[in-house]
Amino acid sequence: MRKVIYVVLDGIGDLPVGEFGGKTPLEAAYTVNMDLIAKKGIQGFIYPVGRGIAPESDIAVISLLGYDAGEIYTGRGPIESYAEGLDAAGGDLALRVNFAAAEAGSSKIIDRRAGGNLAAQEAEELAREINQKVKLNNGGFIFKNTIGHRGVLVIKSSGSLSGRITNTDPAYDRKGVFSIAKETFKPYICEAKPMSGYENDERAVLAARLINEFTVKSRNILEESIVNKKRVSGGNLPANLILSRDAGDRLPEFKPIREMTGLNFGCFVQMPVEKGIALLCGMNIVDAPLPSNDLEREYKIWAKMAIENIRKFDALYIHIKGPDEPGHDGDCRKKKEIIELIDKYFFGSLLPRISDDVIIAITGDHSTPCSLGAHSADPVVVAIYGAESDDTSSFGEKEASKGKLGYFLGKELIYKLVELSRM
Numbered sequence: 001m002r003k004v005i006y007v008v009l010d011g012i013g014d015l016p017v018g019e020f021g022g023k024t025p026l027e028a029a030y031t032v033n034m035d036l037i038a039k040k041g042i043q044g045f046i047y048p049v050g051r052g053i054a055p056e057s058d059i060a061v062i063s064l065l066g067y068d069a070g071e072i073y074t075g076r077g078p079i080e081s082y083a084e085g086l087d088a089a090g091g092d093l094a095l096r097v098n099f100a101a102a103e104a105g106s107s108k109i110i111d112r113r114a115g116g117n118l119a120a121q122e123a124e125e126l127a128r129e130i131n132q133k134v135k136l137n138n139g140g141f142i143f144k145n146t147i148g149h150r151g152v153l154v155i156k157s158s159g160s161l162s163g164r165i166t167n168t169d170p171a172y173d174r175k176g177v178f179s180i181a182k183e184t185f186k187p188y189i190c191e192a193k194p195m196s197g198y199e200n201d202e203r204a205v206l207a208a209r210l211i212n213e214f215t216v217k218s219r220n221i222l223e224e225s226i227v228n229k230k231r232v233s234g235g236n237l238p239a240n241l242i243l244s245r246d247a248g249d250r251l252p253e254f255k256p257i258r259e260m261t262g263l264n265f266g267c268f269v270q271m272p273v274e275k276g277i278a279l280l281c282g283m284n285i286v287d288a289p290l291p292s293n294d295l296e297r298e299y300k301i302w303a304k305m306a307i308e309n310i311r312k313f314d315a316l317y318i319h320i321k322g323p324d325e326p327g328h329d330g331d332c333r334k335k336k337e338i339i340e341l342i343d344k345y346f347f348g349s350l351l352p353r354i355s356d357d358v359i360i361a362i363t364g365d366h367s368t369p370c371s372l373g374a375h376s377a378d379p380v381v382v383a384i385y386g387a388e389s390d391d392t393s394s395f396g397e398k399e400a401s402k403g404k405l406g407y408f409l410g411k412e413l414i415y416k417l418v419e420l421s422r423m
Helices: 032-040 057-064 076-083 120-133 202-224 226-233 257-261 272-280 295-309 324-329 332-353 410-421
Strands: 004-009 042-047 093-102 109-111 140-145 150-156 172-175 178-181 241-248 265-268 315-320 359-363 380-385 406-409
Touching (some): 032 332, 032 380, 042 410, 076 093, 076 150, 120 140, 265 295, 295 315, 324 332
Parallel strands (some): 004 315, 042 406
Antiparallel strands (some): 093 150, 093 241, 140 150, 359 380
16 A cells, blocks of 8 residues: 655635736745646645635535535534643533734724734733633633634533524634635624524523623733733734634534545644544644744654654645735735745655655645635645646646646545555
8 A cells, every 4th residue: 555645735725916927826936846746746626625615724624634524513613622622511612712903992803813923922821811800690611822813712601502603703604514714804893693593592692692791801801911011012913802703512523534544644733623623533643843933944844754754654644834824914925935935845855755656645725815815715726646647737726727637526635545545
């Protein structure tokens, strides 16, 4: 059986950029190593979850691992809370949250990520203040910061709570159990409400009331925090608002990925949601460095880890966050730069030390076009080395449109890799 290295570049997809002469950031980037994979392999496009869906990373990753997200997904909150070791029993309300910056005394949001520069120590201190000082009338909670501006929140009450509530984060809508990224939105905090069809569900009514209460009370604490006063005096945006989304009231149940694919997967990821999914589907987690500003060192370490661990496992799932954030920032130059760093230091370190018999797949979990600053429903390029060649010349959207893989769903990709591994 041949080994598989399955690489997902977060938010790699994009649209043509005028500044790059009508090329996407991926096409404009100098990517000699990924181009080599494409030249020697085959290309095409995936719809990570389905046509017309602008997915969040969680349902996209679930789909890319071969699962039907519509059947098993219960919300991002429970997955991230599980990854962080929070005690969230069935009937508790678990949510993904962001520290955000809002205008003083207003519901207007200045930045959904508090400027994107919230230090770990700052986030920890703000979380400590929230846990110590906020008291809910009909429930308790556990709040935990994770990476940067991100966090998780678990709310408990004497009775069961329902995750069928809307988001307070205006950038995401809920359609059924899924949370869908909006291409455009008004920058004002939303009030959580029971979802359509659940208006008379007492569990959903109480859940919405509790998250709205938490939002108001936590903001009062954050506004007065010395951490935020120091941030503002230093010329930074305050982290004075908690935005919540993707509520759930139970964990999803995954069939072990080894049973589905026959492959023993190792996995290295950075974000809590990816870690939670990997744990729940039975992957072996390999500790990876947290995101840093030293991307050259970080990507070299990831390559070294891949080289060492491909000997131990049948397959590796590697999820690299890099390109997504500049997409959200609308910074096409930075996105191009990060793609080039991944190519030079990750793939450039990896390829010379990997056997030609190893299958390598590169794709993304969604598109994050710089022109939108948000996830979109656009398909994402995929290249597979280890199959026949289709004579495409480089890794990118225009060349992929000529590839033999055509267009297919994200949940089918892993099974194509399994099939190749057995050839």
